[in-house]
Amino acid sequence: MDPYTIFGDIVAGRAPASKVYEDDDVCAFMDIRPITPGHLLVVPKIPARSLAELDPAVGGKLFAVGQRLAAALRASEVGCDGVNFFLADGVVAGQEVFHVHLHVIPRTVDDGFRLQFRVRFPPRADLDYLAGSIRGALDRAD
Secondary structure: OOOOOHHHHHHHOOOOOOEEEEOOOEEEEEOOOOOOOOOEEEEEOOOOOOHHHOOHHHHHHHHHHHHHHHHHHHHOOOOOOEEEEEOOOOHHHOOOOOOOOEEEEEEOOOOOOOOOOOOOOOOHHHHHHHHHHHHHHHHHHO
16 A cells, blocks of 8 residues: 555645544545535545455544534535535546545535436346345355
């Protein structure tokens, strides 16, 4: 793992950031390319390129801090009506910086941000088959 991503530099104090939260495990700061005003990033202090490399306890903390930040966004001058969390894990998922990070994106009516995808309705048999495959992978991972 290359610890010298921009997020590693921010955590280490080698790069500037507009921080809003920091503790022993995570750091949260303003995104310099915000999707909407108030867009935040929450990053683990110990770098992990992917979710597979991330300590599960720290992963849980990312989301717990994200939840606190969502409440703070609603109570702040940002005054959003909703919040999206987004975490890209891997190139095909849209990950650009290879240091796990959770986007906390404030939402307002007509903010211009859209999630687009094709809706599919697979047969129940296909869903059951994949559920079994995933359960089996969970059992092997434990």
